[in-house]
Amino acid sequence: MPGTNLTREEARERAGLISVSEYHIKLDLNQGAKQFISDTKVLFSVNSVGAESFIDLIADSVEEITLNGVALDANEVFADSRIRLPELAAENELHIVSRQAYTNTGEGLHRFVDPADDEVYLYTQFEVPDSRRVFPVFEQPDLKARFFFTVEAPAHWLVVSNQPTPEPEAIGVAGAQSHKPGEAIARWVFEPTPIMSSYITAIIAGPYEGERGSLTSSDGREIPLGVFARKSLVEYLDADYIMEKTRQGFEFFEKEFDYPYPFAKYDQVFCPEFNMGAMENIGAVTHTEAYVFRSKVTDAMRERRVVTIEHELAHMWFGDLVTMRWWNDLWLNESFAEYTSTVCTAEATEWQDAWTTFASLEKSWAYRQDQLPSTHPIVAKIRDLEDVLANFDGITYAKGASVLKALVAYVGRDNFRRGVARYFKKHAYKNTELVDLLTELEAESGRDLKAWSKAWLETAGVNTLRADFELDSDGNYTSFAVTQSATEDYPTIRPHSIVIGFYNLVDGKLTRTDSVAADVVSERVEIAELVGKQQPDLLLLNDDDLTYAKLRFDERSLQTALKAVSTLDDSLARAVIWGALWDTTRDGELAPQLFIDAVLEHIGGEDQSSTLRVVLSQLRTAATLYVKPENRASVAERVADRLWVLAKEAPAGSDRQFQFFTAFAGAAVSAAHLDTVEALLAGEIELAGMPLDTDMKWNLLQALVAGGRAGEAEIAEMLASDKTANGEQAAAASRAAAPTTAGKEKVWHDIFETAGVANLIIRSSGTGFKRASDVEVLRPFVAKFFDSLSTVWETRSYQIAEELITGFFPLPLADEELRDATAAWLTANADAAPTLRRLITEELADVERALLVQRADV
The missing domain is CATH 1.10.390.10 (Neutral Protease Domain 2)
Incomplete structure (x- = not known):
């Protein structure tokens, strides 16, 4: 990624020189599958006549540059994502015409062709520095301006930007270079935006469909609402529900912030191959299509969608207005x-x-x-x-x-x-x-x-809270203190306001019988109110989860947590307990098989969907990374056995049943497990309340591929019946789950050595690649991974480089050999880009933590 960086000092210097007033941006989206034309006029002033500065642009080619009526030679002034601007006047007009590249990386202007109907969909993603992939811009958040967008595109498209969509005007038909020559094309001329930063501008274009509505703002304005998705997905779009959550958020935030919604309208578009959860573009929020539910999903996923809807709406004030x-x-x-x-x-x-x-x-x-x-x-x-x-x-x-x-x-x-x-x-x-x-x-x-x-805010690291006490012969506290510790690297001791909860087993259920509030402002704070009280079965520091700190249980509380966590009615207290058990396991202080035992014993009673989702993920990590290699086969079989029992015992149609069933499909390893998976996929075994929808069939097929029971023929057959973007991503994950080194080698070649693979195909492939019941199939890729790093970093965008590095690092090996190879690369590449070194350092830390916890496995 050479030549695309910008330092804080450069940004500070440029902001001290330049004030931007307007961008006039015309985008011609009728130029074919590879490029579009950006025609941009920028009006800006400087406070030092004759000074020189630069504007940011990543372009395939620059056709014209005119500064204050004087033509500049692009060969002389355009290099490394910058156009040099010499001899600036007090007031300046800059005109640039360039050819820009569509991407399939989720950065800049992403172009997607729907395999279901061959329709083209576009959307922009500009955070952090990618509006410069679409138009020339002073790419930093403190150079705000007004943006005037004009878009030329196929007439049957919907075009969404930050301001309300205007009526399009017909301008002719598309030429031979377009995706569909001869189709009618139109022009949309948007009203100017409010003053805003470039990274939250947006253009979303394509035959998106959906629903429109409105709400009345607290200042009496009627705010138009829109919820849109691709034509082939719109049947699954529950737009009424999404608008209901949006209206609830508007009412809450306008009251909470005592400030009416500051913009003209609020559209939400669910976009294909979106890298993140969502993006807070002013009045034109983009969401991942994972939030359009074509198959059954967990309640945790449904809740996460609501949180995301409210998160992006909150940004309209915090981030967009200010x-x-x-x-x-x-x-x-x-x-x-x-x-x-x-x-x-x-x-x-x-x-x-x-x-x-x-x-x-x-x-x-x-x-x-x-x-x-x-x-x-x-x-x-x-x-x-x-x-x-x-x-x-x-x-x-x-x-x-x-x-x-x-x-x-x-x-x-x-x-x-x-x-x-x-x-x-x-x-x-x-x-x-x-x-x-x-x-x-x-x-x-x-x-x-x-x-x-x-x-x-200004120091790093997390504190750990512990109870330090003495008891008399009757089990009453004769002294009680809360201690907090910090790591040697990050020694800050912080103020914590906590609630200390007393939980006792009453009629077989853990019940809170007492609580005390305390301020822990130093390394040791005596809690006089607890002296004389009877030691409870479980003492929970940070009850109600008021502070940010790790917890350690005293021995009695630990044993109670391991034996009785599921008997507790309070979902928040259970989440805090599960979190403390996991932290203790990750720090090598609790044998991972004891954590696994507790999960398998108690997770059947967990009815909070997000907690269930998290703990099942932690169970998988413990079983595949934290258990000693010689114990993994037996532990893996025991985990899958129990998950299948839990799936059968869970209430029919419940979230628990769905999560246990999905987890079983992901954990199936033995011949008996694979027999069950085969029978399920063939319809020979049915689980009441658990219909096999399309996505679940893919999950089962991936398990069979990973187990050597299916291959390319079965994947191709399934894909033929699911000719969608979801299907292509699921097929990629399934292919990558092949249990042989030869199968992994083909995936590696297709992803690392083939240009232009889309972002979510890479992500899905990485997920499948790491799936291996015999992790030794990954051994040949240790050297290949490290040999590829410099090329990946130099030739791929940041988003794709990160997907390749985090997706294909062979973490399932998690042994001394992988640790040493990772450390050796870091030593040999001390001058590599700091961000690349950070990614590899984080992978090394995961390997070292796995080795630490493996030593505690008994």
């Missing part, structure tokens, strides 16, 4: 949206246990990320664009949101609301830094937040 000045404050966007979307989901929708989901799903992500060598403060040091690309992680999202939750408790929710409202009103359509938000919160709460910010 935008960070530079990417070091990315957390101001993402943590805030993650926290407020959870509040909204819990308080304004039917998903009232959203905080349980947050504890089990989001915080487990944060704790893992915060223990990697690449951990960083929430307010990260972002030197350049490559840094920020790697920081869309569990720190920026989940840890930041956890800390915001603690901040709200610290300053008071009413004070937090009022401070945020002041912040929006003072900084609307502008850029801010951390201090701007803290200033308003301090003004409302009267608290000095500087020390709090330093401890929580």
Whole structure:
């Protein structure tokens, strides 16, 4: 990725020189399958006449550059994603015509051809630095401007941008170079946008279909709504439900922020081959098609879609109306949206246990990320664009949101609301830094937040809380303290407000019988209120999940948790307990087979879908990576046996039945398991309440491929009956699950040595590639992986490079040989790009943690 970076210092210098007023962008999308034409006029001023600067552009070719009426030679001024702008005037007009490339990487303007009907669908994805793949732009968030978009495209398409879609005007027919020569084409001329950053502009174009609606904003305006998807998927689009959640979010956020929705309309488009969950483009949110449910999905997935809908809506205020000045404050966007979307989901929708989901799903992500060598403060040091690309992680999202939750408790929710409202009103359509938000919160709460910010936002690492006590002969506490520790690398001791819960077995069920609130502000805090109290069966530090910290159980509490976690009615308390058991296992302090035993014993009673999803994933990790290699075969068989029993015992049609059935398909290893899978796929065995829809058939077929019971013929037959994008991705995963080195070799060649493979085919292939009952089939790919890294990094976009690295690193081997090979590459490539080294360092950390936990396997 040479020549596409931008440093913070360059951005600061450019922002000090330039003010941008308008972009006039005309996109001709009728130029065929490879390219489109971008015709852009930029109006901007500088405060130093005669100065030189640059504008960003990644283009196949530049046809014309005119600056203030003077033609510039592209061969002289265009190189390495920049156009040099010499001898600037006080007021400048820049005109550039360029040929731009469509992508299939999910960056810039992504082009997808639907295998179901040969229709073309386009969408833009610009965060972080990819609007420059579509038009010339000063690509940094603090150079805001107004954008005037004009789009020429096939007349039967829907074209969506940040402003309401205008009526198209006919302009003729497409030429021979187009996807469908001779079809009618039209022009859409959009009204200018509000002042905004370039990365949240958007163009979505194609024969999308859906539903329209509206709502009345708190200031009385009628806000148009739209929900759209591809024609071949629209039958599965539950647009009414999505609009209902959107209306609930609008009502909640306008009241919570005391600020009416600031834009003209709100469209949501579900886009093919989308890399992330969603993107907060102003008034034109793009979502992954994984949220269009063509087959049965977990309740966890349904809830996650609602959280995502509210997350992107929250961004309309935090991120879009007010935008960070530079990417070091990315957390101001993402943590805030993650926290407020959870509040909204819990308080304004039917998903009232959203905080349980947050504890089990989001915080487990944060704790893992915060223990990697690449951990960083929430307010990260972002030197350049490559840094920020790697920081869309569990720190920026989940840890930041956890800390915001603690901040709200610290300053008071009413004070937090009022401070945020002041912040929006003072900084609307502008850029801010951390201090701007803290200033308003301090003004409302009267608290000095500087020390709090330093401890929580400006340092990395996670603390661990423990109970330290003595008992008398009757089992009463004679002393009680809470201690907190930190790692040597990140020694910060932080203030924690916690609730200490007492749980006892009452009629066979764990029941909270007492609780005490405490502030843990140092390494050791005595809790006098607990002296004289009877030791409970289970003592739960951080009950109610108020702070961000790992927990350790005392021995009695640990044994109670392992034996009785499923008897507890409170879903949040169960999530905290499961999280503590997993952290203890990951740190090598609890034998992984004891964790596996607890899961297999108690997971049948877990009815919170996200917790169930997370714990089943942890079960798979423990069984495949954390158990010693010599124990894995027996453990794998025992896990699959139990999952099949749980699937049969679960209530028919329940979320639990679906999750256990899916987990069994993913864990089937023995001949008996594969016999069952074959019978299920053939319809010879039926499970009441568990119909085999298309996606589940793919899951079963992949299990058979991985087990050597099926191959290309069966995959081709299934694909012929499912000629869709989902089908192609499932086929790619199934092919990659081949149990032989030769089968893996073919997938490797198709992905690494073939140009132009789409992003989600690469992702699906990586998922299947790592599936191996005999991990030795991956051994030949250790050297191939490291030999490929420099080429991958130099020739692929960031998104694709990351997919290849994280998808095909042979982690299932997780042994000393893989550890040594990874460490050797890092030693030999000390001068490699920091972001590439970060990705490999994280993989090494996963191998080293697996080895640590394997040593505890007894």
